[in-house]
Amino acid sequence: MSGRKRTVSDEEILEILLDSEDPFLTTTEVAEVLDFSQPGALKRLRQLEEEEYVETKKAGNSNTWWITEEGREMVSSKS
Numbered sequence: 001m002s003g004r005k006r007t008v009s010d011e012e013i014l015e016i017l018l019d020s021e022d023p024f025l026t027t028t029e030v031a032e033v034l035d036f037s038q039p040g041a042l043k044r045l046r047q048l049e050e051e052e053y054v055e056t057k058k059a060g061n062s063n064t065w066w067i068t069e070e071g072r073e074m075v076s077s078k079s
Helices: 010-019 027-034 038-050 069-078
Strands: 054-059 062-067
Touching: 010 027, 010 038, 010 062, 010 069, 027 038, 027 062, 038 054, 038 062, 062 069
Parallel strands: none
Antiparallel strands: 054 062
């Protein structure tokens, strides 16, 4: 199947982080769940970081991401 992938909302990305059994996820892990390229996932995660919905920290060669309190509030307000 080719063509443009479906649009993924910010809330869906935040829910991935919120629902994870791990306290944080790598960019690659988020990309795999979304079926995105790694650069595509990184772009979206950086946008969410600018809006203070996620935070990041470099661990080795990977960025790790976790949801902030603001991100949790955004998800719960949309539910």
